[in-house]
Amino acid sequence: MGAMPDITLKEAVEFLTHSDLSYQLCGASFIQHQTFTEDTAKQEVWRLGGVPALVQLLKSENIQLQQTAAAALRNMVFKENEIKLEVESCDGLEAILTLLRNTDVTETQKQLTGLLWNLSSADALKPELIRNALPLLTESIVVPFNFWTDSNINKHIDAEVFHNTTGCLRNLSCASDKERTSMRNCTQLIDSLMTYVQTQVERGEPDDKTVENCVCILHNLSYQLEKEAPEHFTEFSIPDGSSHENMNKNSLFSPRSSKAQKEFRFPAMEEGQPEGVKCLFHRKSLQLYLSLLGSSHKEATLEACCGALQNLTASKSPVSTVMTQSIIQKLQGLSVISPLLYSANPGLQKTAMSLVGNMSRVSSLRSTMAKEVLPTVSSVLSAVTPNMIKSDSSIATACRVMHTLMLADPECGKKVLNSKLIDSLSMLSTNMSFETARKAAAVLLWSMWGQKDIQNGLKKQGMNKDTFINAVTATAYQAATSTKGQ
Structure with missing residues (x-):
């Protein structure tokens, strides 16, 4: 016209x-x-x-x-x-x-x-x-x-x-x-979205704008998947004598327990050609998300991939344990997940940190995780400043991850100890603006001194007991242990 x-x-x-x-x-x-x-x-x-x-x-x-x-x-x-x-x-x-x-x-x-x-x-x-x-x-x-x-x-x-x-x-x-259930049950919807993303990744186009949309849909459809679609998680075998270690209430304070864990078996994860809902938790899909984490530069795509993996590892059930085992052991996923903990994007950093937090519940993998993740988490915590209040939740998760992994592998933990980290944690523990992170930092400080190997490393660096064991950290530790039923 x-x-x-x-x-x-x-x-x-x-x-x-x-x-x-x-x-x-x-x-x-x-x-x-x-x-x-x-x-x-x-x-x-x-x-x-x-x-x-x-x-x-x-x-x-x-x-x-x-x-x-x-x-x-x-x-x-x-x-x-x-x-x-x-x-x-x-x-x-x-x-x-x-x-x-x-x-x-x-x-x-x-x-x-x-x-x-x-x-x-x-x-x-x-x-x-x-x-x-x-x-x-x-x-x-x-x-x-x-x-x-x-x-x-x-x-x-x-x-x-x-x-x-x-x-x-x-x-x-x-x-x-x-509505999520209706979408999951829509014939060939999930299969089509997965196919499109896989095709674009293979073409070297992970930053394609439609890939972002597709991965965000898959992320949302994986939310509470085990709870909302339990019929897809029935083919599950638990080895004799194995405990559901994700159900271990003492895991936060006994991170070295259950060292020898047999693998759970979940055949549906390995089926040759998954269809529909099964695509959401298949090992090929985990691999696809990890491929995107290693190749995409779009933060929304990265956050959605992390979010999907976070959803699949979120429940305290054997299913999440199997997902974590696949991500870490079979697919070597930590190498692409760990760098995202540095992200300047608060949403992406929070999602990546939550994913790492979920995976750290699997005690048999903590030593492996410690080597890959502790240096990164230590750097993140060392860089915390008083104006990072909006990242309170991410920082709290980082403290809990460090706590769990450091006590699981003290030798690895000692390598990341330095005055900058301890000063940062001390500042955090007394800053009332950080609603959850200050408590998590205080618990971490208390636990560091309570672990002999870690304590010896701290003493060698000339650090004093009062920094770790004081009224603030004692109160936080007692509150945390009572919450955990200790």
Whole structure:
């Protein structure tokens, strides 16, 4: 189109219901342009009753009018929750999905999937979108983009359409446990997302923007997986005489216990061609996440990969033990996880630290972890400053990880001891601004002195008992041990 017509928004809205197609197109184009360039135009069109009229135009048989109406709605609902709800209240979702189901025009698909992406951030719309949009998006876009079948061999899906769709699904995967279950059970959804990510990694494109969306969906769908999909974790064998060491309540204060642990067996992790939910915890998927951690530069992708691994190691059950064993022993994952503990991105650092914290619960692997992780955690704690209050949770986890691994391997622990670390921990233990980290730092200081090998190392560096054993550390240690049932 050429220059924008010299009309008002009120006139543009009136044009939408005009009997002449050219007027409808003029009004929709003007609204599309104005709502893209001026945020205030969105509310004005909404107040003038433009939303139902635009929804009605999605039912037009004119392709250009369909596209323009979809684009105008896409602009209008962006960051406007009330307008999103208005689209739904005038049966807009049904109109959008009907058009998407029936069109093979790429530009129309782009606008409709972009519109659905914007709508999907409204929590109130997620249940309906999962009921009605999810099956359509999966069957008509996600699967054909990744798999050729007899039914879709001639169907071309544009990369932008797929990207918009994964953006929509990323938002939907943040819904409730019921909605997560619906997404997990959606035929070929998980398989398709995994296939896309694997393909991009093999092509050397780990920073592809759609990879980020896919991994974020997989991260969200792995949340509380064992609890929400227990039927997939029944083929589990526990060796005779083995305890569930992740269930060991004394693990924080007895980190050297259960040294000799037999491996649990979980055959589903090793199946040749996993499908559906089984893809979420298969060893190939763990390897894929670790490959991305070693190759991607996108912090959101890195955080999502760490988050997926964190979810899979989060429960205090044998399943988490098996996941941890695979990550550390079979896949050598610590080499790509450990550097992320240095991240300047608070979200990424917190997720990576939580993952390491989860894995440190497996006592038989603590000595291995200590060699790889302790130097990094020590550096992180040495660099703590009083203005890092927003990282309180990450710092507390770092203290607990150091505590566990240092007592598990005192020789390795002694190598990372220095005055800068101890000064930092002492500062932390008395800084009331750090709600959880100060207590964890105090417990760590107390425990250092309580371990003979560590204490000897501290004395050799000229450090005094009062730094480690004092009213602050004693109170914190007693509170921690009573909490653990000691």
